[in-house]
Amino acid sequence: MTAAAYDAMAVRYAEFARDVWDASPMDNAALAAFVDHVRGAGPVADLGCGPGYLTAHLRDAGLDAFGVDLSPAMIEIARANQPGLRFEVGSMAALDIPDASLGGILSWYSMIHTPPEEVPGYFAEFTRTLASGGHVLLGCFESDGEPLTVFDHAVTPAYRWPLDELAALARDAGLTELGRVYRVPGENERFRRGALLLRKS
Incomplete structure (x- = not known):
């Protein structure tokens, strides 16, 4: 369902997402911290890479990056935009990646559509x-003090999470929280945003 929804919106979404990253210095700061932590640690997977803009950003920052996305149409766009990078169709629920082979994972708004009961499997x-x-x-998308809730995302329904709950699920899977970022909605954004930096224990 999620893959089909993004397939149908792929061209439009790629246009929308092209410059959205540049609008938030706080998002850029979170990504810069991640890059500093994983530099030289091995391959980095951009999971839910969409049109591949952040995969290319990671590559330009000197990382050995590749992208994975559930949507074949998104992967087609990513490959066309960045022919020098590797992009694969795949699910975060069952990654075609060897055990203990990655130095880092970027999961940037790529679990927002995942039903809560499936999130532990992703972690x-x-x-x-x-x-x-x-x-x-x-x-x-952060819940801003409210419980976990679903909302009408432009592509397909998505979830707003309390970061404490996400961090607890990550901890149960063996991922330790190093830090978090909250930011208020920007222009044309409805909800508060959150980010977690985690490390495999």
Whole structure:
């Protein structure tokens, strides 16, 4: 369902997302911290890479980055935009990545559509594929003091998470929180945003 929804919106979404990253210095700061932690640690997977803009950013920052996305249409756009990078169709629930092979994982708003009961399995895959000491940067819509709630995302329904709950699920999977970022909604944004920096214990 999520893959089909993004397939249908792929071209439009790629246009929308092209410059959205540049609008938030706080998001850029979170990504810069992640890059500093994973530099030289091995391959970095951009999971839920969409059109591949952040995968290219990681590459330009000197990382050995590649992208994975559930949507074949998104991967087609990513490959066309960045022919020098590797992009694969795949699910975060069952990654075609060897055990303990990654230095880092970027999961930037790529779990927002995941039903809450499936999130522990995603974190388990992160732990399985990360080398010891590997890092994860996870971005999400934050609940702003409310319980976990679903909302009408432009592509398909998505979730707003309390960061404490996400951090607890990550901890149960063997990922230790190093830090977090909250930011208020920017122009044309509805909800508060959150990010977690995690490390495999």
